[in-house]
Amino acid sequence: MSVHTLRIDEKDVSARAGQTILEAASENGISIPTLCHLEGLSNVGACRLCLVEVAVVGGGTRLAAACVTAAAEEMVIQTDTDRLREYRKMIVELLFAERNHVCSVCVANNHCELQEMAVSQGVDHVRYDYLEPRCDVDLSHPRFGLDHNRCILCTRCVRACDEVEGAHTWDVSGRGTLSRVVTDLNAPWGASETCTSCGKCVMACPTGALFHQSSTVSEMIHERTRLSFLVDAREKKQWHA
């Protein structure tokens, strides 16, 4: 198997052929922020938080999403520059402004990847207009709930349902900032004919958008690693605890 050597944050690292920058960094203890990425699911390169600076021949750098960019021989990568920190901060602020994220009353408070991202990126205020869209909460499913106010359109639920469960109950409707995740033909979740109620979408959700109905503020803990457990079990026949 061919191996590439590259440099990430002044550290020489090796990567197997086909590995992404994100995988190579992570194996070498370098953490790159991500939101739409989830172990066990395909990568879409949508949240742009994992952007890193890759040096280009002749000087300067280009930005590349670490989750979808293959690690290549002699790549020189910076994952934590002033510019990247500023961009990441702006992206997180844009997310907070886009929907209604009120952590103090959210089921996922203290267990939320968006909230953690805000903390780790030093977001202490939002410089943009809160759009305050009117968003529905769908409690029609007997066990789960969907709160569009908290959704960041990462599509992890869509991918978990399609790729791991195979039901493809979820998809995205509309476009632009008016996009919404939907079940079936935008029917109430509880009326969905394709949903198997497996709960993988809930496991995948980074925020309080998808939750167990029994949970109240701060109680919703997503079991996100369960998805990679299932995928490894199915594909590699490895049941790691």
Added chain:
Amino acid sequence: MNAPTKAVGQDEAGSGSHPSGDDRFARIDEAMRRHRFEQDALIEVLHAAQEHFGYLRADLLQYIAHGLKLPPSRVHGVATFYHLFTLTPRGKHTCVVCTGTACYVRGVERLLAAIESETGAVPGRTTPDGRITLEVARCVGACGIAPVVVFDGNAEGSQTAESALDRIRKWNDHGEE
């Protein structure tokens, strides 16, 4: 599946040789057959469905999902992504105002405002009486004769607020005709 309900402002259903009782479903079948029921043909089939039914009712989307063996959410996702597809009935008349750059620099925004206040219509919506659907187009590509308004499918160039309102008033005067 829900029994098909009649589309507002659309032709009567055919004699009912299709199991659903609505011959227009046969047109959808035809489109799907033409593409050998390949899932890639979804957009082509949605075009055909909208052409024959006027808009994409939920039961049509369900029917197409079933026919192409696609998850319903994907059909819904595609139908709502593209602006030419509509999931709500259109009015008797459609007035599409081009808001392309040439039309913009030639003052189409004033023209649009005039139509809005005359008809009470909002772009993308149909008037409550179901008479007029007002839409804006990103660019109809007839920039040489800007500003352009498309009345019931016929593009008219060099429009002014007056000429456009005249056309629309004619629709109103002719009542149900």
Added chain:
Amino acid sequence: MEKNELVSLVEAERASRRPVQVRVCTASACLASRSREVAGRLRSAAGRAGMVDRVDVREVGCLRLCSAGPLVKVEPEGVLYERVGVEQADSIVGAIGGGRAEARIGDPSGPFFARQLPMVLENSGVVEPERIESYLAAGGYGQLDRVLRELTPEEVVEAITRSGLRGRGGAGYPSGLKWATVAKMPPGRKFVICNADEGDPGAFMDRSVLESDPQRVLEGMAIAGYAVGAEQGYVYLRGEHPLTIHRLRLAIDQARRLGVLGSGIFDSRFNFRIDLRIGAGAYVCGEETALMASIEGRRGTPQPRPPYPAQSGLWGSPTLINNVETLANIPAILREGAERFARIGTASSKGTKVFALAGNVCRSGLVEVPMGTSLRTIVEEIGGGAPEGRSIKAVQTGGPSGGCIPASQLDTPVDYESLKALGSIMGSGGMIVMDDRADMVDVARYFMEFCRDESCGKCIPCRAGTVQLHRMLVRIRDGQATRDELHRLERLCEMVKHASLCGLGQAAPSPVLSTLRFFREEYESRLTGG
């Protein structure tokens, strides 16, 4: 159809020509001014005058001067009539062979036409777009025939490379290189896509080419297919233009019936089939990966690149994507020779470029000029400057991904690099003239609204960033923003430009950045306190 049958078809077509041709423009803009009725009246007028065996009334493609339509041209006399009304038909027919019609006469040798160099548009306004015989009689498919007999696929790619042709869709990627990449992929299923999703507001070049000379584009695609080893082509067309769809559908049917598309073309072993795919109203589908998603029947959301379509495109197969104008250049390049083509234009931008000239300009329409022609020549000489004695303030090129070039820079030659240096782009060829009344902050706001509404929503910088940028621009325009807000606008523009997933998002801030560069005082003068 056998080749000798085709030859006799062409001979019959040529023999059927009558001494005088009355050409009526039936492209979109003239049709909107009822040119088809004019054609009908001209035909009956010719009948009444007993001239049916001398006069042909032909419905042709774009005669280019859209603002003066409906246009009628009488050949071989070379008389051009403008704004022709149905009632003028008898008079125009009466004037054939001498005499003066009671109709407005245009100037076919005036600056609008004299400064142009029709190459892509050489058949536009000459051949009948709805009749393949007309294209064949003009030498159409001659290059496909010759290429199949005389050249290897490698030689075709080589010719395109030597011509220096660059993509006419916007970015100007060298076409030969693109073709070579697809050609070098291992044999197997490959595709050629014609990107006819011309979505820039204010752009109608590709639409006009397809409405005027659709067979030419199909011929270009077939040659491309032969060169790269593809047997299947798709034309991805905007759903908004029913006439274009109609003409292209007809063109494909006719080409198939005559066997110039299909199996064993021109008795060779080359097979090529073309299908239409109709878009449904999504600007982002002009982006290559989104376009392919749409052909595959999915939401038109872009994918990260690499892999590039040339390596892994439609259904994972190597795919060549060229825009309409690029493909329309192919037959002319092969006919004239790569070297002759490369002599037209500038050092880095070869050939001609078609522009859709519109906005606050006296003469608007379709313009084809050699690369390197100055903007001034296009907007002042060809376009005749701003109407009502006003002055030109700016010229917008490249649509929502481009920028506004101020009047002070009108001597800039149009080529890929010069326009880029001014913070704009060549784009697909939309060129909108703005006069001294234009509010440049509002122009930026207009384009940002466009990008906001057309953002697919996949990546956050574009989806959420364009919304915020639009709101900031509204506040600045309305005098409700502080200097602090202007700084915020600029920083957000930088982030959206560099962090967005696809070209639409990356270019969305361009109109803002370009107006800030050349018209900054219009922003600054409206700031309040702070």
